[in-house]
Amino acid sequence: MKTAPLLIYTSQYAQFDYGRDHPLRLYRLGLAYELMEELGLLSPPVEVEEPYEASEEILLTFHEPTYVRILERADREGLAYPEYGLGTQDNPVFPGMFRFSRLVVGGTWEGIHRALEGRRVFHMGGGMHHARPERAEGFCYLNDIAIALRELERRGLKTLYFDLDAHHCDAVQDAFYISSRVLVVSFHQYGEGTYPGTGALQETGEADGEGYNLNLPLDRYTEDEALWWAYQELIPPLLEAFEPDILFTQWGVDGHKDDPLTALFLSTGIYERIARDLASRWHGPWMAVGGGGYDLVNVARIWGLMWSAMIGREVPEELPERFLRIAIMEGYDGPLIRDLPEWTGTPGHVPPEVKQRVEFLLRACPILC
Numbered sequence: 001m002k003t004a005p006l007l008i009y010t011s012q013y014a015q016f017d018y019g020r021d022h023p024l025r026l027y028r029l030g031l032a033y034e035l036m037e038e039l040g041l042l043s044p045p046v047e048v049e050e051p052y053e054a055s056e057e058i059l060l061t062f063h064e065p066t067y068v069r070i071l072e073r074a075d076r077e078g079l080a081y082p083e084y085g086l087g088t089q090d091n092p093v094f095p096g097m098f099r100f101s102r103l104v105v106g107g108t109w110e111g112i113h114r115a116l117e118g119r120r121v122f123h124m125g126g127g128m129h130h131a132r133p134e135r136a137e138g139f140c141y142l143n144d145i146a147i148a149l150r151e152l153e154r155r156g157l158k159t160l161y162f163d164l165d166a167h168h169c170d171a172v173q174d175a176f177y178i179s180s181r182v183l184v185v186s187f188h189q190y191g192e193g194t195y196p197g198t199g200a201l202q203e204t205g206e207a208d209g210e211g212y213n214l215n216l217p218l219d220r221y222t223e224d225e226a227l228w229w230a231y232q233e234l235i236p237p238l239l240e241a242f243e244p245d246i247l248f249t250q251w252g253v254d255g256h257k258d259d260p261l262t263a264l265f266l267s268t269g270i271y272e273r274i275a276r277d278l279a280s281r282w283h284g285p286w287m288a289v290g291g292g293g294y295d296l297v298n299v300a301r302i303w304g305l306m307w308s309a310m311i312g313r314e315v316p317e318e319l320p321e322r323f324l325r326i327a328i329m330e331g332y333d334g335p336l337i338r339d340l341p342e343w344t345g346t347p348g349h350v351p352p353e354v355k356q357r358v359e360f361l362l363r364a365c366p367i368l369c
């Protein structure tokens with residue numbers, strides 16, 4: 001059994017571009033990679049592998065054939081197909097869009113197979129939890145997560161899917177809403193005007209999947225302290241009771257307090273602490289993918305911290321020189337890898353509504369009763 005941690009990455013990602021005015025900048029992946037490299041987080045035994053382009057056969061395990069054809073054609077012809085979500089403000093048609101999306105799927109597909117060898121794998125380019133079987137949505141064209149989870153389900157394996165992105169994983173929820181093999185847990189901002197609008201507390205799954213879909217809706221300005229409390233109440237007991245064959249985490253980091261698209265009030269502290277906690281208690285296969293995050297330097301800092309946690313290494317307090325120079329050019333004003341202060345919220349203070357929601361979820365999940 002191979003145990004070396006694996007980062008899946010290709011510099012090709014940075015060659016694709018959603019467009020100058022689009023908030024999702026693929027350059028952030030290159031920036032995060034640069035930081036990891038400078039911090040020594042990619043040195044042996046850590047391995048780095050390039051993703052491959054997923055075959056059509058793999059795409060069709062989740063996506064509809066017509067949509068896949070249209071996606072390919074839209075890319076080739078440079079034309080919009082709004083009825084398939086293509087050529088919208090969120091999902092522009094850009095050169096190489098189809099190849100980029102296939103690389104994303106290929107990387108996560110490859111990732112779960114490597115993880116099943118007993119390894120910890122991180123594919124920063126993955127995490128497209130909004131893509132629908134029949135259309136593009138929310139910056140996502142092909143749903144690498146749903147495709148991978150479906151493959152795990154097909155093999156009869158149990159997956160604990162934990163989505164930290166500030167947005168609800170609507171398309172993943174729908175894909176596994178009646179399944180008890182994929183336990184979906186999502187922490188996300190919720191409330192009027194929040195994309196995508198789904199992810200209510202009461203959406204707990206149906207049929208065999210009843211109680212296997214757990215949403216923790218968060219109010220604006222939710223802080224580290226409250227999220228940490230909720231995490232401790234839910235995730236460790238679920239890991240223990242569900243006994244998954246694989247842990248699958250979506251590391252969207254757009255809940256950071258400085259993220260331009262959302263209104264949560266999280267710091268680098270919560271992301272690192274959750275990753276370190278999972279690393280200390282989970283020793284089985286672990287697949288992590290990226291997700292949202294629209295402040296480039298923050299994304300790189302947080303993923304650097306989370307990867308260091310996953311592989312059990314410490315990082316120095318100050319950003320390495322070369323990275324810091326780039327970070328400053330991107331508008332970052334500190335020399336530090338962690339935020340200052342390193343935590344948001346008052347110790348011991350958890351809003352009563354967070355406690356009530358968590359208690360509801362603990363009652364809703366049959367394996368915790």
Ligand SMILES: [Zn+2]
Nearest residue numbers: 165166167292
């Ligand atoms: Zn997001």
